[in-house]
Amino acid sequence: MATFAPDTRIRSALAPGAIVDRLIPVVGEDHVLHRPEQLAPYECDGLSAYRSVPLAVVLPGSVEEVCEVMRVCSENGVPVVARGAGTGLSGGALPYEHGILLVLSRFNRILSIDPDNRLAVVQPGVRNLAISEAVSNLGLYYAPDPSSQIACSIGGNVAENAGGVHCLKYGLTVHNILALKVVTVDGELIEVGGPRLDSPGYDLLALMTGSEGLLGVVVEVTVRLLPKPASARALLASFDDVESAGRAVADIISAGVLPAGLEMMDNPSIRATEDFVHAGYPVDAAAILICELDGTAEEVDDQIVQVRDVLAKAGAAQVRLSNDEAERIRFWSGRKNAFPAVGRISPDYYCIDGTIPRRALGSILSEISRLSEEYGLAVANVFHAGDGNLHPLILYDANKPGEFERTETLGGRILEACVAAGGTITGEHGVGVEKINQMCVLFGDAELEQFHRVKAAFDPEGLLNPGKAVPTLARCAEFNAMHVHGGQVPFPDIERF
Amino acid sequence: MEYADIAERVGEARAAGAPLSIRGGGSKEFIGRTPQGEAFDVSSCRGIVDYDPSELVISARCGTPLTELEALLAEHGQMLPFEAPVYAPDATIGGAVAAGLSGPRRPWTGSLRDFVLGAVCVDGRGELLRFGGRVMKNVAGYDLSRVMVGALGTLGVITEVSFKVLPAPRVERTRVFEFDEARAIEFLASAGVTPVPLSASCHLDGELYVRLSGSESGVRAGEEVLGGERVEQDDDLWRSLRNQTHPFFAGKLPTWRLSVPPAAPPLGLSGACLTEWGGALRWIRGDHDWEALQATLSTVGGTSTLFRNGDRGGEVFPAPDAVTRRLYTRLKESFDPDRILNPGRLYGDL
Ligand SMILES: Cc1cc2nc3c(=O)[nH]c(=O)nc-3n(C[C@H](O)[C@H](O)[C@H](O)COP(=O)(O)OP(=O)(O)OC[C@H]3O[C@@H](n4cnc5c(N)ncnc54)[C@H](O)[C@@H]3O)c2cc1C
Numbered sequence A: 001m002a003t004f005a006p007d008t009r010i011r012s013a014l015a016p017g018a019i020v021d022r023l024i025p026v027v028g029e030d031h032v033l034h035r036p037e038q039l040a041p042y043e044c045d046g047l048s049a050y051r052s053v054p055l056a057v058v059l060p061g062s063v064e065e066v067c068e069v070m071r072v073c074s075e076n077g078v079p080v081v082a083r084g085a086g087t088g089l090s091g092g093a094l095p096y097e098h099g100i101l102l103v104l105s106r107f108n109r110i111l112s113i114d115p116d117n118r119l120a121v122v123q124p125g126v127r128n129l130a131i132s133e134a135v136s137n138l139g140l141y142y143a144p145d146p147s148s149q150i151a152c153s154i155g156g157n158v159a160e161n162a163g164g165v166h167c168l169k170y171g172l173t174v175h176n177i178l179a180l181k182v183v184t185v186d187g188e189l190i191e192v193g194g195p196r197l198d199s200p201g202y203d204l205l206a207l208m209t210g211s212e213g214l215l216g217v218v219v220e221v222t223v224r225l226l227p228k229p230a231s232a233r234a235l236l237a238s239f240d241d242v243e244s245a246g247r248a249v250a251d252i253i254s255a256g257v258l259p260a261g262l263e264m265m266d267n268p269s270i271r272a273t274e275d276f277v278h279a280g281y282p283v284d285a286a287a288i289l290i291c292e293l294d295g296t297a298e299e300v301d302d303q304i305v306q307v308r309d310v311l312a313k314a315g316a317a318q319v320r321l322s323n324d325e326a327e328r329i330r331f332w333s334g335r336k337n338a339f340p341a342v343g344r345i346s347p348d349y350y351c352i353d354g355t356i357p358r359r360a361l362g363s364i365l366s367e368i369s370r371l372s373e374e375y376g377l378a379v380a381n382v383f384h385a386g387d388g389n390l391h392p393l394i395l396y397d398a399n400k401p402g403e404f405e406r407t408e409t410l411g412g413r414i415l416e417a418c419v420a421a422g423g424t425i426t427g428e429h430g431v432g433v434e435k436i437n438q439m440c441v442l443f444g445d446a447e448l449e450q451f452h453r454v455k456a457a458f459d460p461e462g463l464l465n466p467g468k469a470v471p472t473l474a475r476c477a478e479f480n481a482m483h484v485h486g487g488q489v490p491f492p493d494i495e496r497f
Numbered sequence B: 001m002e003y004a005d006i007a008e009r010v011g012e013a014r015a016a017g018a019p020l021s022i023r024g025g026g027s028k029e030f031i032g033r034t035p036q037g038e039a040f041d042v043s044s045c046r047g048i049v050d051y052d053p054s055e056l057v058i059s060a061r062c063g064t065p066l067t068e069l070e071a072l073l074a075e076h077g078q079m080l081p082f083e084a085p086v087y088a089p090d091a092t093i094g095g096a097v098a099a100g101l102s103g104p105r106r107p108w109t110g111s112l113r114d115f116v117l118g119a120v121c122v123d124g125r126g127e128l129l130r131f132g133g134r135v136m137k138n139v140a141g142y143d144l145s146r147v148m149v150g151a152l153g154t155l156g157v158i159t160e161v162s163f164k165v166l167p168a169p170r171v172e173r174t175r176v177f178e179f180d181e182a183r184a185i186e187f188l189a190s191a192g193v194t195p196v197p198l199s200a201s202c203h204l205d206g207e208l209y210v211r212l213s214g215s216e217s218g219v220r221a222g223e224e225v226l227g228g229e230r231v232e233q234d235d236d237l238w239r240s241l242r243n244q245t246h247p248f249f250a251g252k253l254p255t256w257r258l259s260v261p262p263a264a265p266p267l268g269l270s271g272a273c274l275t276e277w278g279g280a281l282r283w284i285r286g287d288h289d290w291e292a293l294q295a296t297l298s299t300v301g302g303t304s305t306l307f308r309n310g311d312r313g314g315e316v317f318p319a320p321d322a323v324t325r326r327l328y329t330r331l332k333e334s335f336d337p338d339r340i341l342n343p344g345r346l347y348g349d350l
Helices: A016-027 A035-041 A063-076 A130-137 A152-158 A204-208 A240-253 A266-276 A298-312 A326-337 A338-345 A358-375 A403-420 A445-458 A474-483 B003-016 B067-075 B093-099 B145-150 B181-192 B217-225 B237-241 B290-298 B322-335
Strands: A056-058 A082-085 A100-103 A110-114 A120-122 A177-183 A187-194 A217-224 A231-239 A261-266 A287-295 A319-322 A348-351 A379-384 A391-394 B020-023 B038-041 B050-054 B057-061 B117-121 B129-132 B158-166 B173-177 B198-204 B209-215 B229-231 B255-259 B271-277 B282-286 B303-308
Touching: A016 A056, A016 A063, A035 A056, A056 A326, A063 A082, A063 A100, A063 A177, A063 A326, A063 A474, A063 B271, A082 A152, A082 A298, A100 A391, A120 B117, A130 A152, A130 A266, A130 A474, A152 A217, A177 A204, A177 A358, A187 A204, A187 B067, A204 B145, A204 B237, A204 B322, A231 A298, A240 A261, A240 A287, A240 A298, A240 A358, A261 A326, A266 A287, A266 A326, A266 A403, A287 A298, A298 A391, A319 B129, A326 B237, A338 A348, A338 B173, A358 A379, A358 A391, A358 A403, A391 B145, A391 B173, A391 B181, A403 B129, A445 A474, A445 B129, A445 B145, A445 B322, B003 B020, B003 B117, B003 B129, B003 B158, B038 B237, B050 B067, B057 B067, B093 B158, B117 B282, B173 B217, B181 B198, B181 B209, B181 B217, B198 B237, B209 B217, B255 B290
Parallel strands: A056 A100, A082 A100, B020 B038
Antiparallel strands: A110 A120, A120 A217, A177 A187, A177 A217, A231 A287, A231 A319, A261 A287, A261 A379, A348 A391, A379 A391, B050 B057, B057 B158, B117 B129, B117 B158, B173 B209, B173 B229, B198 B209, B198 B271, B255 B282, B255 B303, B271 B282
């Protein structure tokens, strides 16, 4: 287990008991948890290596209660960390020991569905998949589909700008929401965007999306719904070497096809998932690609011909086409269960989330396998290949002394290699506490200072999710000093962004 | 012109306390409130920085003409899907991003803002800042490149932008229907829940035009579902809507841009109404009373902008509520503490 030392020591002048006493009248005794056994389930999110106990967990049941909780906290200088379903993988919902954890799980209602305007208004605690399920009978769905969609909340999706396997064609959360209601740090309610395609003024909708709970608490989300495609079919292609699979990805895009999903898995991931869900993957392949095509039945047929041709030319050993909906879902089942599948073959695994330009796919894979050997830790790779978003899964055993630390260092090195290849340190999981140091590699002081100024514009006292997402310049100075190799910062020749 | 030159000029202006009015091709001078400050022409900061068709990403400097960028993409069968208006041949990408306007395809493929992946800009301190990047997915740091979109240059001088691009559709064809406004809105709402490959719509004077885009087979299938009559030479129509050269937009009367939920019924405002975006964008002309208009719109969840002509010394965008206004002011100050960049262009007090 690791602990996170935030860059801030902010805490209220009030004693914990006094804070609890002020919050109970707001949300009721049952909704303020403060005894150790009540707090234990909340001490981590999906990045379970990091744990911390908040001074209380508060579960408001209405927007008014959230406003009042925020008023009490801001008046008394109490830090607040919002939490949705706690599936985040970067420690974004890791509690802050001198603050409260504001849990939005009671906000679990779909407030309205408007098929004519193709939108739904939902509370932030609604699960991602529940939205698509609720509108399915209308022929509609909510497009972003993170692999965690049965569990994660739409509020958490907004805070992380979550993606999914269909975002190459249908976009991320930011592209699929129309409006938010947000409670500010002082407990004021604002509406951002509206039930329409654009709104005048600064684009606070874009700013709030992906802001990791640092700028406000999302209490309502208006999502855009799309008509379900008339037809969707998936191709499953296997390759004898990873580089050819990587090239096939670029070739499909160059051929002018925009697949609904384009995912890749390497051999260790294929084996792990095949053992787990029996998706019918070829276990001897070095890599597989899953390419989903959707649209009208006619369009899909045309695209299948085109993609089959590209795959053959790129050297695919075998290509299979889903014959029916059940088979399409089976092709995806392996990919969607890749994380838990890898979880079965190793005591622990650590999921990395870098993004690279697609052309660097081959070289980054070689670099990852080189680093994997250097650190003596196996890595299984799954990717949103179409978007160049990699999820190397590092296999380790937390019970072996030093192994977690080595895993973290390896993860950091992989992210730094992504930056060197012209990419970034997080495609969809967020910075949280996990990648706070790599922010120093990605951004220069000027950008970091601007991030802090934006934060201060919304939250002058720094009470919301303290210490997360944006490192202080002091932390970066220290981190970069430790990372100086031979008198040079890492990758001195690349531009810092 | 280099980025450093832009940064230096902003630094000088700040030191002198002399605000700048940032100018690209000058084709959108009429957008927002009347420009104030010394004209600062950045159109010579131009050129494509990076383009690899298989990445679906293009990066260019701010002064690059939109037409140049689009011509290059077309050579590779790709496009900027949002169809930003090109009011004059020298309209630049920097201006397009600052104005944040999108054209006919917007409801179906996304807005200009949706396709911005990263931006380099100079803030009001003369500091060069890089946000986002050149990859499809990036959630590191606040999404400040998208915040530049539609800010009308009040937060930074945009010096470089990276866009996601898409393959251009192989086929585009248009159908026309004789429908009144109410019928057209209903028709589009019901078409919207079916997987027909719509890519533009326009209703005016009893006629609804609908564009379909995709593969030959997909477009043909869509035509069969929708019905209507085929329209030849349809490119001119969509271009005239994209660039507002359609006769509806002629003359000096005020032009109001109304953004509404697409299925909102006809608004019953005086004069003709041109409806685009599957119902979500409605244009009207004439001397409307701002408050009355806003009152009508708020009943359907819409909002209005005095888009062109009329009194451009007054506010042209509706006033935000008090809390939002405070956030806008603080956000502006975070980028441009001395209000050097396009002061008053978006709101009188920003
Ligand atoms: C097996 C597995 C697979 C995954 N696959 C994907 C994937 O494919 N794509 C992807 O993008 N992610 C994926 N994730 C990561 C995670 O599910 C997403 O980040 C998700 O959006 C988090 O939602 P949550 O409700 O669990 O948020 P939490 O973990 O509770 O919180 C995440 C962050 O959001 C903030 N937050 C939560 N609710 C609010 C609110 N209402 N207002 C303000 N801030 C708030 C928190 O403070 C925190 O910073 C995966 C996770 C797991 C465990």
